[in-house]
Each structure stands twice: as C-alpha cells, then as structure tokens.
Amino acid sequence: MPKFFKKRSKSAGLAPGTLVHIGERLMEKPKISVIDYSPDQFEEKTVKTIEECMAYQEKPTVTWINIDGIHQANTIEQIGHSFNIHPLTLENIMNTAQRPKIEYFPGYIFITLKMMYWSEDSQEVGIEHISLILTDHTVLSFQEREGDVFNTVRQRIKNTTGKIRKSGADYLIYALLDSIVDQYFLILEKLGDKTELLEDDLINQPSSENLQIIHQGKRNLIFLRNAVWPLREVVNKLEKDESKLIKKSTKLFLRDVYDHTIQVIETVEALRDMVSGLMDIYLSSVSNKMNEVMKVLTIIATIFIPLTFLAGVYGMNFHYMPELSWKWAYPVILSVMFIIGTGMYFFFKKKKWL
Numbered sequence: 001m002p003k004f005f006k007k008r009s010k011s012a013g014l015a016p017g018t019l020v021h022i023g024e025r026l027m028e029k030p031k032i033s034v035i036d037y038s039p040d041q042f043e044e045k046t047v048k049t050i051e052e053c054m055a056y057q058e059k060p061t062v063t064w065i066n067i068d069g070i071h072q073a074n075t076i077e078q079i080g081h082s083f084n085i086h087p088l089t090l091e092n093i094m095n096t097a098q099r100p101k102i103e104y105f106p107g108y109i110f111i112t113l114k115m116m117y118w119s120e121d122s123q124e125v126g127i128e129h130i131s132l133i134l135t136d137h138t139v140l141s142f143q144e145r146e147g148d149v150f151n152t153v154r155q156r157i158k159n160t161t162g163k164i165r166k167s168g169a170d171y172l173i174y175a176l177l178d179s180i181v182d183q184y185f186l187i188l189e190k191l192g193d194k195t196e197l198l199e200d201d202l203i204n205q206p207s208s209e210n211l212q213i214i215h216q217g218k219r220n221l222i223f224l225r226n227a228v229w230p231l232r233e234v235v236n237k238l239e240k241d242e243s244k245l246i247k248k249s250t251k252l253f254l255r256d257v258y259d260h261t262i263q264v265i266e267t268v269e270a271l272r273d274m275v276s277g278l279m280d281i282y283l284s285s286v287s288n289k290m291n292e293v294m295k296v297l298t299i300i301a302t303i304f305i306p307l308t309f310l311a312g313v314y315g316m317n318f319h320y321m322p323e324l325s326w327k328w329a330y331p332v333i334l335s336v337m338f339i340i341g342t343g344m345y346f347f348f349k350k351k352k353w354l
Contacts, residue, residue, distance in 0.1 A: 019073035019087075023096030023129065026145040030069030036061050037157055039166050044154075050078045056138070057083075062169050063138045064157075068146040070094050070129075076142075083108075083140065085133065093142045096129035100230040102237050109134045109245055111173070111234060114227035115149060115180050118190050125187055125220040127227070130180070134173045134245055141176065149183045150176060170250045177235065178257050184228060184264045188271065191220060195274050202278060206285040214282065217275045224268050232261045303344050307337045 034053060036043045038061040047053060056063040070076060070093055080090045089110045092098050100113040111132040119126050130148075133140040153175045156162045164175055195217060202210055238246065239254040246254075314333060 019076055019090055019094055021071045021073065021094045021096075023071075023144065025071045027069045027071075030067055030072055030075050031146055033066045033068075035064040035066075035154065035157060037165055038062065039160075042158060042160075042165075044158075050075070050082050054082055060137065062167075062172060064141070064172060065138065066141045066143065068143050070096075070131075070142050070144060079140070083133070083135070083138070089133070093131045096144060098129065100227060100234055102234045104241070104243065107135060109173075109238075109243065111177075111238070113177075113180065113231055113234065114223075115143070116183060116187055116224070116227065117149065118187050124216065125191075125223055127223055132173060132176060134169055136245065137169050139169050139172050139176070149179050153179055167250070168247065170246045171253070173238075174250055174253045174257065177238075178253075178260075181231070181257055181260045181264065184224065185260075185267075187224065188264065188267045191217065191271055192267075195271060195278070199274075199278060199281065202281045202285050206282050206289065211282060214275060214278050217278075218272075221268055221272050221275060224264075225272070228261060228264050228268060232258070232265060235261055299348055303341050306340050306344075310337055310340075 031046065032048070032050070032053070033046045034044070034056065036056050036059065041061060053063075053065050056065075067075070067079065073094065076090050076094055079085065080087065084107060086105050089103070089105065092103075092110070092112055098112050101111075103110045111134070113130060113132075115128045115130045117126045117128070118124075128144045128148075130144075131142040133142075153164070153172075156164045156175065159165070164171055194213075198210060198213055198217070201207075235254060235258045239251050239258055310333060
C-alpha cells in the first residue's frame with residue numbers, strides 16, 4: 001500500500017527547480033516510447049535517446065512521447081532542454097508527492113495527477129504519479145513505472161476510423177484524462193463490492209480481520225479523495241481557461257470528463273460514509289455477541305443458584321438434620337432440584353429470555 005507521506009528531506013534547502021526524485025524507484029532504467037500519427041499515417045516505436053524524439057518536432061503530425069521512469073535526473077533534464085520545459089515543471093515531474101494541479105507556461109500546459117489501478121493479488125488500490133505536458137502538436141507523459149491504463153487510447157489511435165486520428169494533441173490529452181477518470185470508476189466498483197460483502201460478514205460473523213479490512217478501505221478512499229478533489233479543479237480550468245492549445249471542440253469533451261469527476265467524488269463520499277458505518281456495525285455486532293454470551297452465562301448461573309443452595313444446606317455436617325436417616329431423602333432432593341431447574345428454564349423460555 002502506498003504511503004501517505006513521502007520523504008522530502010533530499011530536497012530540503014535546495015534551490016527551486018533542482019531536480020531531485022521524491023518517491024520510490026520503481027524501475028531500473030527509463031523507457032521512452034513514441035507514437036506519431038495523422039489521419040493517414042501511424043508510427044509506434046521505442047527510442048533509446050531523447051535526440052531521436054527531436055525529429056518529430058518538425059512534423060505536422062501529432063506526437064505522443066511517453067517516458068516510463070522518472071527517477072533519473074539527467075534524463076528528465078535532457079527532455080527539459082529539448083522541449084524548452086521550465087525547471088519548476090521538471091521538479092514537479094520528479095516529485096511523486098505533488099498534488100494534482102494544472103499550470104500554464106509559455107508554449108505548453110503542464111498537468112500532474114494520480115493514476116490508480118486495482119491489484120487483484122493484494123486486493124488494494126495502487127497509485128502512481130503521472131505528469132502530462134501539452135504543446136502545439138506534442139504530448140509528453142511521464143510515469144513512474146511501465147504499464148498504465150492507456151491501452152484503449154493506443155488502440156483507438158491505431159484504428160484509422162477513430163476520431164482521435166483526425167484530431168489534434170489537445171484531444172489526445174482529453175483521451176488520457178478520460179482513461180484515468182474511467183479507471184477511478186472501476187476502482188470504486190471494486191471497493192463498493194468489497195464493502196457490501198464486508199457488511200454482510202460483520203452482521204453474521206464479526207472478527208478482527210474484518211476490522212483490518214475496514215481500516216484498509218478507509219485508507220484507499222482517502223487516497224482516492226485526495227486524488228479526485230484537486231482533479232476537479234484541473235479539468236474545470238482546462239475547460240474554461242482561454243488557451244490556444246485547447247480547441248473549442250475539445251472543451252465539449254472536457255466538460256464530460258468534468259461531469260465524470262463529479263460523479264467519482266460523490267461516489268467516494270458515499271463509500272466513505274458506508275465504510276465509517278461499518279465500524280459502527282462492527283462494534284454493534286461485537287457488543288451484541290458479547291451480550292448473547294453474557295445472557296447465556298447469567299441464565300445458567302441463575303438456574304444453579306437455588307440448586308447450589310439446596311446442595312449447600314444438605315452438605316452441612318449436623319447429626320440431627322431432618323431426612324438424613326430417611327431412605328428416600330436423596331432421590332427426593334435430586335427430584336426437587338431437577339424440577340426447580342426445569343421450571344426456571346421454561347419460565348425463561350416463556351419470557352423469551354432464551
């Protein structure tokens with residue numbers, strides 16, 4: 001599970017724009033892949049150096065350059081020099097603790113946000129820092145590791161009849177944002193199913209394992225909330241701000257992403273209320289279970305009180321005690337004790353105490 005607080009001690013006291021990677025190193029060597037396309041042309045390849053990407057700047061086509069691995073400062077710095085990216089932007093790219101935001105710079109728009117995925121092995125939410133840069137006809141994406149939620153976008157680009165092939169780089173940014181937000185819905189669906197199953201388990205058989213799952217669910221929802229709330233502001237600015245890099249036709253699609261973001265926020269808040277209620281259900285179920293146990297023990301003790309009294313009386317060592325020399329004294333006393341115990345049991349049953 002990702003950590004709430006990431007160590008920033010390496011960047012403390014350094015000048016603004018100093019490139020220091022904050023976060024966990026998730027892969028050994030950065031990988032650079034390029035997708036270049038137009039309505040009638042498509043090219044996809046992996047390059048070894050940043051210089052190979054420079055040839056696409058002179059083309060009128062749309063170019064998507066994806067960098068997997070943001071831990072090497074020299075690689076990020078080379079990209080910054082090649083595409084004229086501000087040092088503060090490069091610093092934010094390497095800071096995985098950065099909150100989602102959007103910034104406008106001369107010649108490009110910078111967006112940073114959180115990409116999430118569901119781990120089937122651990123049944124938990126995985127989170128990854130991702131940064132996007134939009135220029136006139138180029139999109140740069142920076143990810144912590146190889147593997148993302150953009151496979152559907154790549155398939156749409158390969159499809160010659162799709163709208164994305166006929167649109168510009170701004171539409172590609174929309175498609176990437178839409179894929180990330182759609183992934184949030186998948187995660188919320190998983191968390192919702194898990195919450196409903198957990199609710200049934202808490203009512204039937206509460207346990208300490210359920211308590212751990214509740215805490216994990218709270219933690220996952222906090223991650224989602226921290227990722228989605230700022231993203232609403234990012235998409236809203238991208239839709240409403242006047243920028244030559246975003247066409248009016250694309251803003252209509254960005255409005256749809258904004259609506260989806262609002263739906264995600266509302267679902268997250270609803271799930272947070274449900275998970276908070278699970279703690280009350282757990283405490284109530286444990287309390288009811290304890291009350292049932294105490295009730296049974298109390299009834300057993302109550303039944304044996306008069307029997308213990310009789311056994312105690314006849315256990316006293318007095319020579320002149322009635323019925324001591326009587327032949328039928330022992331079976332009579334046992335019969336009386338049995339009648340008293342059975343009578344009290346049916347009395348409790350009639351009162352619905354059992």
